[in-house]
Amino acid sequence: MFPTTALEALAAVGVPGYFDTEEGLLIAHPADVSQERALSGEHVVLTPPDSMVPGWSAIAYEPDGTPDFADITVYDVPEDDITRCAQAVAQWFTDPRPSAGAVLLAALTQYGITSYDDHNGMTYAISMDPAAPAAGIRIRPHLSIGDRNGSVEHVPAAHTGWSLFAHGEDGEPVGDPLFVSGDGGLVDCDADSVAAAEVIADYLNRSAR
Incomplete structure (x- = not known):
């Protein structure tokens, strides 16, 4: 249920994403980047609430010299609201990025x-x-x-x-x-x-x- 709901929330704000079944990760990426190339460039990993973390989180990974990535917190709020999390991800991918x-x-x-x-x-x-x-x-x-x-x-x-x-x-x-x-x-x-x-x-x- 969680991948479907989260992917729908991302789609509603124009952000493509997919669930990596092998890694168990929900990946969001820029609209002009294909799913096949998503992990080689800037992408965001979304994590649902669990017993340890009360709300959704979104961490961006930006290339920092091959093969390294810098991780940046996009959204980390103790609220179980995938809609707001998806909005934050959409703003993250906006160019120029709002702050x-x-x-x-x-x-x-x-x-x-x-x-x-x-x-x-x-x-x-x-x-x-x-x-x-x-x-x-x-x-x-x-x-x-x-x-x-x-x-x-x-x-x-x-x-x-x-x-x-x-x-x-x-x-x-x-x-x-x-x-x-x-x-x-x-x-x-x-x-x-x-x-x-x-x-x-x-x-x-x-x-x-």
Whole structure:
């Protein structure tokens, strides 16, 4: 039952896939790649929930020099929802690939707020002083925002909530989060990014008075 249901969910979002009976793996691959060549290029392995893992997971394998592959988590949420997992896989194969970080940056742009990603794709930093140079933002008063899953590069369908912190003169976090959403499950990335951007804009306006 699981391969059929999962393959139907992938087909519904335009992603081809097949069940490798020999390996017992469900494989998804780009639409312009044949099943026969799927494992020689970028592909995603989907794993169903079990007694140890409560939700679906999807791991991408990208060529990293023959015969090696780099593995990247596409979707790993404790929810038994193959539809959302399939949506995340479809976004992963989209070119250009969408990211939750890009959704957040677009929301910040609506307020004229500039942010900087200088933390290896994990968080964004926003200076408390718009006139301050980009270099060294994190050792001055600033805001930082990141996703619960540790990256801003995940696809929007795998978003689990933004966390926003204020940092003091030494760059260290001060007090409780200014904004935090989600409880480990999925969160609507568009709505969450708009809400986070509103909090950031309000905080910066109050701090400038």
